[in-house]
Amino acid sequence: MARSQGVNQELTELLNQLWSLDTNRLRPGTDYIISPQGRAGYVAQGSNYARDRARAPLFTYVNEDKLKSIETYVHFINLLDNYETSTGVSETVTSEEHKENRLFIDAIMETDIMKCAHKYLVRKGQSPSDLGQFKRQLYDIWFRLYHRDRSGGEDSCGFEHVFVGETKYNREVIGLHNWIQFYLQEKHNHIDYKGYKARDNKDTPDEDDHVLNLQFSWKGLVKPIGGSFIGVSPEFEVAVFTIIFLMSTEKMTSVVVKVDEYVLELVVFRYGRSIGTSYPKLLSSNNRDL
Secondary structure (H helix, E strand, O other): OOOOOOEOHHHHHHHHHHHHHOOOOOOEOOOEEEOOOOEOOOOOOOOOOOOOOOOOOOEEEEOHHHHHHOHHHHHHHHHOOOOOOEOOOOOOOOHHHHHHHHHHHHHHOOOHHHHHHHHHHHHOOOOOOOHHHHHHHHHHHHHOOEOOOOOOOOOEOHHHHHHHOEEEOOOEEEOOOEHHHHHHHHHOOOEEEEEEOOOOOOOOOOOOOOEEEEEEEEOOEEEEEEEEEOOOOHHHHHHHHHHHHHOOOOOEEEEEEEEOOEEEEEEEEEEOOEEEEEEEEEEEEOOEEO
16 A cells, blocks of 8 residues: 555545545534635745735634534544644643543544444454454554654654644644644634645635645644645544554555545555554545646
8 A cells, every 4th residue: 555646446435435424524514614715825845934815714614512512523622732732842641631532532432433444444454353452552543652853752643743733843834634623723813724725727625625735824834735624523534544554554655545526645654553644635526636
């Protein structure tokens, strides 16, 4: 499963099954409204200047009552304030935070999505069939701390990087590929959405698109491009990226799949037994070329 541009049929079939099981996915136009606005421009390497092609936020509306009514979202949101975002600053995980991590894993394992993912991984010989052992495997993949910045202590983990976001040397934004964190940070004026990213001659993304390539600034630092699912449940993302992580031993794995109407490149970087980063890259939607 090293880099290849052909559509991976087996994973396409599995991921569409997970997509259909994602009953906690929010409905565009009903549960949330996005405003993609203008196409973002080029940002030079190392620069923190980006022309703002979006005068308004990305998220016009999110039904927070709905977020607060779904158990996996509640436990997910509880985890977002547990981290020091700067690499090089050691993480201290309190017993309360350990408990929150475990409650999140317990909650997602109650969903049909994660049960389906577990069954697939057991069949492929990549995960133990015992539920307790599988939860420990998930904990190691997403929550085990490691050194991202060699100068300090254990300062990062897969969950923090992918879902919360980090800053590196106070010069760049790394990670932050989650729509819920994006919305909450935007709501608190920490994120300034700059516009969508696409190749020339690509039409504007639709308001009901579930995958976007975004440009934004966070805490004053620019992320030139970051892929993100929009509206999907936390368990969907954990299932997808756990499967890709476990089905390969490569340092970097890239697979192309067609999920619903989207042709995506799903990218996972490995950090030992844990996820270093993982994100979707939208290649085309409804046969529109990007």
